[in-house]
Amino acid sequence: MVKTAVSRKMIVEGLMSLGLKRGDDVLVHSAFSSLGYVEDGPRTVIEALLEVVGSEGTVMMPWPLGNSYLARVFSEQPGVISSQHPTHAVSATGARARMYLKNHLESPTACGPETPYGRLIKANGYILLLGVDQDRNTTLHAVEEMADAPYLSEKTVTYVDADGQTRQKTLKKFPGPHRNFIGLDRLFREEGVMRVGRIGNAVVRLLRAGDMAEVALTALRKDPAAFLCANPNCADCVSQRGRIKQARLQQESFILTAFSSELVADLKEMLAILQGQGISHLELGRVAGRSVLEMTPVERTRLRQELKAHQFSVSAINPEWNRWPITEDPDPDLARFREILKVAQFFDCQHLVISSFKVPAREENRYRDQVLFRLTEMVKLARDQHITLLLENEPGFYAASSDRCADLVESVGSLFLRLAFNPANFARGGEKPFLGISSHIRKMAGQVYINDALFSGSPQLPGQGNAEIKELISILRCRSFDSFFCLKPGLGAGKENFNRAAECFWQMLAEM
Numbered sequence: 001m002v003k004t005a006v007s008r009k010m011i012v013e014g015l016m017s018l019g020l021k022r023g024d025d026v027l028v029h030s031a032f033s034s035l036g037y038v039e040d041g042p043r044t045v046i047e048a049l050l051e052v053v054g055s056e057g058t059v060m061m062p063w064p065l066g067n068s069y070l071a072r073v074f075s076e077q078p079g080v081i082s083s084q085h086p087t088h089a090v091s092a093t094g095a096r097a098r099m100y101l102k103n104h105l106e107s108p109t110a111c112g113p114e115t116p117y118g119r120l121i122k123a124n125g126y127i128l129l130l131g132v133d134q135d136r137n138t139t140l141h142a143v144e145e146m147a148d149a150p151y152l153s154e155k156t157v158t159y160v161d162a163d164g165q166t167r168q169k170t171l172k173k174f175p176g177p178h179r180n181f182i183g184l185d186r187l188f189r190e191e192g193v194m195r196v197g198r199i200g201n202a203v204v205r206l207l208r209a210g211d212m213a214e215v216a217l218t219a220l221r222k223d224p225a226a227f228l229c230a231n232p233n234c235a236d237c238v239s240q241r242g243r244i245k246q247a248r249l250q251q252e253s254f255i256l257t258a259f260s261s262e263l264v265a266d267l268k269e270m271l272a273i274l275q276g277q278g279i280s281h282l283e284l285g286r287v288a289g290r291s292v293l294e295m296t297p298v299e300r301t302r303l304r305q306e307l308k309a310h311q312f313s314v315s316a317i318n319p320e321w322n323r324w325p326i327t328e329d330p331d332p333d334l335a336r337f338r339e340i341l342k343v344a345q346f347f348d349c350q351h352l353v354i355s356s357f358k359v360p361a362r363e364e365n366r367y368r369d370q371v372l373f374r375l376t377e378m379v380k381l382a383r384d385q386h387i388t389l390l391l392e393n394e395p396g397f398y399a400a401s402s403d404r405c406a407d408l409v410e411s412v413g414s415l416f417l418r419l420a421f422n423p424a425n426f427a428r429g430g431e432k433p434f435l436g437i438s439s440h441i442r443k444m445a446g447q448v449y450i451n452d453a454l455f456s457g458s459p460q461l462p463g464q465g466n467a468e469i470k471e472l473i474s475i476l477r478c479r480s481f482d483s484f485f486c487l488k489p490g491l492g493a494g495k496e497n498f499n500r501a502a503e504c505f506w507q508m509l510a511e512m
C-alpha cells in the first residue's frame, strides 16, 4: 500500500510509462478509490489524463452503467459531452469526442460498430482499466457482437430521453448476465496487447482496443465459449453454453433428443439441464417417476403446457409398455396400443418407441408369427395417425439381434416401422453395431440411441464402450441422417451422469 498522496505528476508519469501519449484516444474504466488518497480528488485524475493525450487526443468514460465516481465527475466537466444511451452511455471530450459519440442511440446494438466501443476498436485507440479488471471492459461486448456470439439476445429497455419523454428501445445482440472476461487477462498479457503498471495503489492496465479485439476474436472463433465461465453451477453460463450448442445443432441434419426417464424428477430442472446441452427435444418416458401412460389427463395437460412454454418438442413417446412375456391373445395388447396412440397424438409427436415383446430364450423362432402379427396390426393403427413406430432392439426380447430386427422391418414392409437402433444393446448381444451389422440395417434406423456398453453388458460413457458410437455418428452424418440421436446413457438417472454423457457426445461431434 502506498501511503503518500497521489499527485497529478505521478498519474501523468504512470500513464506515460504504460505508453499513453499525446494524440491518443482513451476509454477509461475506473475505480477512483483504488488509487488511494489523490491530491484534490478526482479532477486531478481527469486533468492528468487530458494532459497526457493533449488537445489532439480524446478521453472517454462509460457513464452511467459503471456507476463510477470518476466517470460522474468527468461527465460534469465543462466541454464534456455524453451519448444519450439507456444502457451503455459514454462521456467524452477532446479532438474526436463527437465522432465517437455520434448516433450511439440510433445503433441497433449497444456496443456494435456504430458505437463508441466499436469505433474505438476501428481506430485502435486505448482502453485504460484504472484499478478495475477485465470484468469492466465493455469493449469485449463489441467483440462478441463482431463474432455474432449465439448467446447474445434482444433486450427492450425503458428510458427517459433528453426531453424528459419516457421511451422504449429494443437492443439487439445484448450482452447476457455473466461472463468470464477476467479469464482473458492472461491471454492479453501473453499476446502483448496489454501493459500493466501501478499508479498509487491502483493496478492499471492499458490495452490497444483493435489489437485486443483481434486476439479476443481469434479466441472466440476457436472456442465460442471462450468468454464464458466453466463453473458448472453458474446458471448464466450453463444456459449461454446451451445457446452455443443449439446454434451448432442447427448446422446438423440430425435432431438431438434425450430420454426423460434418465434425467431428474423435477421437470423444470430437467428442461434446464437439456437447454444447457442445446437440446430442445424430449423422448417422453417417465417424468417424476411416472410414465406418460400413468399420468392423469390433468397431469398430461400440465406437462404439455410446460414443454410448450419452454419451447420443447416431443421427439417420441416411449411408454415402455410391451415389456412383458408375449401371450396368446393379442387383443388386450392392441386395445392398449390404441390408447397409447392417443397419448402420442396429445403430445403432437409422430414417433412411438416400442419393444418387441419378451420371448423365452432360444425359442425365439417359435414366436415369430405372433410378434409379426402384432407389429403389423400396430403399424396399421399407427399409420392411420401418421405415427411412425420405432422398434428398439434389446436382449431378452424378440428383436434382440440385427437379423431379427431386419426380418421384422422387412416383413412388415412399411415406412411407418423403423428401428430405434440401440448400439449398446447390440454390443450386449455380442454384435459390433458398426463393423458387424450391415449398412442396410443401419438405414432402417429412424432413431439411434447414444448409448454405449461393453460386450459384457456394463454401461459406459458414449464413445468409451464397444458400441462404436463415434463411428455410427460419423457415418450417419455422412449421409445427412435427418432423424434422432437420442441421449440415453444408461448410467443411472441424475444431472451429473446425464451431463457427463452429453459432454462426451459434444466432444465426439467437435472432433468430426
Ligand SMILES: [Zn+2]
Pocket (backbone or CB within 6 Å): 178, 179, 180, 228, 229, 230, 231, 234, 236, 237, 238
Ligand atoms: Zn458464469
